[in-house]
Amino acid sequence: MARKRKKPTELPAELPLTPMIDVVFQLLIYFIVTIKPIDIFAHLEVSRPSPEDRKERAEIPNLIRVNIFKEGYTFNDRPVTTTELERLLSRAASLDKTQHLLIMASSASEHSQLIAVLDLCAKYELTKLSVISTN
Amino acid sequence: MKRKLEDAPMNMTPMIDVVFQLIIFFITAIDMQRRDLDLQLKLAMAPHGKPVTTRNPLTIYVDVDQQGRISIGGVRMTTDYLYVVLRKAVNEFGQRNVPVVIRGDMKTSHEDIRKVMDACSRAGLFTVLFAAIQEKA
Numbered sequence: 001m002a003r004k005r006k007k008p009t010e011l012p013a014e015l016p017l018t019p020m021i022d023v024v025f026q027l028l029i030y031f032i033v034t035i036k037p038i039d040i041f042a043h044l045e046v047s048r049p050s051p052e053d054r055k056e057r058a059e060i061p062n063l064i065r066v067n068i069f070k071e072g073y074t075f076n077d078r079p080v081t082t083t084e085l086e087r088l089l090s091r092a093a094s095l096d097k098t099q100h101l102l103i104m105a106s107s108a109s110e111h112s113q114l115i116a117v118l119d120l121c122a123k124y125e126l127t128k129l130s131v132i133s134t135n
Numbered sequence: 136m137k138r139k140l141e142d143a144p145m146n147m148t149p150m151i152d153v154v155f156q157l158i159i160f161f162i163t164a165i166d167m168q169r170r171d172l173d174l175q176l177k178l179a180m181a182p183h184g185k186p187v188t189t190r191n192p193l194t195i196y197v198d199v200d201q202q203g204r205i206s207i208g209g210v211r212m213t214t215d216y217l218y219v220v221l222r223k224a225v226n227e228f229g230q231r232n233v234p235v236v237i238r239g240d241m242k243t244s245h246e247d248i249r250k251v252m253d254a255c256s257r258a259g260l261f262t263v264l265f266a267a268i269q270e271k272a
Contacts, residue, residue, distance in 0.1 A: 043187050044184050115180075119267065122181065131252070133253075
């Protein structure tokens with residue numbers, strides 16, 4: 001009577017790698033396809049003077065007023081195009097970077113216009129910015 | 136019969152299962168973190184703005200969509216309620232320590248942004264930040 005006994009301690013020698021690699025590749029492909037690169041954000045800082053500061057504001061010399069209307073911009077009450085505005089801001093910044101700017105946005109103007117002006121100010125490193133709203 | 140300890144092969148399968156679970160958990164958690172930006176909002180471009188690198192946990196992100204609806208973290212609210220939220224944050228952390236970021240859609244009219252800024256001023260926050268996209272990915 002031949003008795004063949006398997007040793008109970010013997011386990012399969014190797015782990016089957018092929019299905020695991022298949023799954024890993026599936027996961028990899030899934031994530032590569034679904035991942036969307038995120039945009040880089042910028043935060044543009046402005047101060048919002050309270051109405052009580054109105055008197056104080058009048059005392060700041062050489063205050064530059066930029067108005068934003070739906071139709072376009074004015075620089076110290078003179079209508080200007082975007083390129084002109086950029087040129088004027090760059091000139092103002094070359095004289096004095098601590099120049100105070102009062103940006104007055106009309107209610108009907110779009111938010112992107114305000115961002116465009118703030119972006120120009122950021123470009124020329126003008127930081128003393130106040131935004132007020134007009135009708 | 137004494138079995139040597141080294142002979143017992145380690146069972147890899149449950150370990151690999153757990154590792155996969157962890158990987159999937161972290162990938163989805165990271166994804167959720169960036170989902171907090173309302174994907175319906177189209178922010179304006181500001182290529183010269185200072186890119187945001189750090190994240191202050193106290194920052195309040197106020198979203199304003201094209202129709203002027205205000206929301207924080209997907210919760211729609213009125214200006215009065217926004218004021219209450221900001222006021223509470225100011226009381227708790229102080230005026231200087233609560234950064235407010237206004238994320239307005241590029242087509243939002245300034246009138247609606249103004250309402251948010253007015254609520255900020257009423258709550259004693261005189262500095263606000265406007266979010267824009269510095270560089271599109």
